[in-house]
Amino acid sequence: MDGSVLEASPLSATRNRPLRIIVNPTAGQARGARLKRSLDRLTAAGTQWDIVETQARGDAEALARALAEAGEVGAIIAAGGDGTINEAINGVMAAQRHGAPVPPFGLLPLGTANVLAGELGIDTPETAAAALLSGQTRKIALGLCETPDGARRYFSMMAGVGFDAHVVAGIDPALKRRFGKGAYVWQTLKEWLALKPARYTLGDGRDASSLILANGHFYAGRFTVAPEANLDDPALIAARFTKGGRLATALYAAALPFGLLPHLPSVKRERITHVSVNGPAGEPVQADGDTIATLPVTFTLAPERLTIFAAPRARA
Numbered sequence: 001m002d003g004s005v006l007e008a009s010p011l012s013a014t015r016n017r018p019l020r021i022i023v024n025p026t027a028g029q030a031r032g033a034r035l036k037r038s039l040d041r042l043t044a045a046g047t048q049w050d051i052v053e054t055q056a057r058g059d060a061e062a063l064a065r066a067l068a069e070a071g072e073v074g075a076i077i078a079a080g081g082d083g084t085i086n087e088a089i090n091g092v093m094a095a096q097r098h099g100a101p102v103p104p105f106g107l108l109p110l111g112t113a114n115v116l117a118g119e120l121g122i123d124t125p126e127t128a129a130a131a132l133l134s135g136q137t138r139k140i141a142l143g144l145c146e147t148p149d150g151a152r153r154y155f156s157m158m159a160g161v162g163f164d165a166h167v168v169a170g171i172d173p174a175l176k177r178r179f180g181k182g183a184y185v186w187q188t189l190k191e192w193l194a195l196k197p198a199r200y201t202l203g204d205g206r207d208a209s210s211l212i213l214a215n216g217h218f219y220a221g222r223f224t225v226a227p228e229a230n231l232d233d234p235a236l237i238a239a240r241f242t243k244g245g246r247l248a249t250a251l252y253a254a255a256l257p258f259g260l261l262p263h264l265p266s267v268k269r270e271r272i273t274h275v276s277v278n279g280p281a282g283e284p285v286q287a288d289g290d291t292i293a294t295l296p297v298t299f300t301l302a303p304e305r306l307t308i309f310a311a312p313r314a315r316a
């Protein structure tokens, strides 16, 4: 297990090969200005880059996979929110799984929550560009969500079943673009008012009113559900919410901003590498802030790691 490794610079490999930046032109707010701030840094450092824009959902994955398989670029960079970054990671990992010697992956955060960027310490345009220029990479663990029909989605930060998956499934993209994080607050309130308590069964027979699988420790911005979760750790932290209903859900929502959620007695956390989850058919599953599947699913620690540009100060 290579722990928290920061590796020697692969950026030398990019000197003659450009960074290919996959941009979601609809992500987040103030995306143009944020992207320009990063690109200006790269240009000033003499780094070659070029941009390809997504046209629709799913494009980032297809583009990242094609780039990784073609092997002509020095690095694949996703510029967008966590959804676009998740798609690009899935594209890169699909290529890696099929044997392609994929270049390192990087990100420029342009989204609403930018949870992975926060976890990597690169949530400003300048720190994100500095991470690319530093050339240091880290091999991070990933979670994997699989369905009985063989579909598989990797996730870098978190996945969820239950209340948070409903919030993600219900959110209006136009509202998110206009009001940013406020759209999540609004959707949480709507889901809470419409709450129909459900129970989800885990493979070992235990159940939960909601379940969150954390790979990194940040959740929904800079909140925390599993403080011990760590991208270097070859495990996921499963947070099982044992109580349901409006009262318990209100308590969970109120505890989150104060950092108290992980410490509530009805929130049970454990380190796992595998868990299957069943529940009412058609129930949504979210990963990295987008709906990726419906129940039943199995979550595992992915056998592969992702090589990703990391902040120099992550050498802790």
Ligand SMILES: Nc1ncnc2c1ncn2[C@@H]1O[C@H](COP(=O)(O)OP(=O)(O)OP(=O)(O)O)[C@@H](O)[C@H]1O
Pocket: 024, 025, 026, 027, 028, 029, 054, 055, 056, 057, 058, 059, 060, 080, 081, 082, 083, 084, 085, 087, 110, 111, 112, 113, 114, 115, 176, 288, 289, 290
């Ligand atoms: N050109 C596009 N047009 C419409 N949707 C797109 C496009 N490119 C990507 N998407 C989709 O938009 C969704 C949201 O994008 P993204 O995650 O990048 O930004 P965000 O939602 O503002 O940020 P965050 O996920 O951090 O909250 C993703 O599911 C992605 O697949």
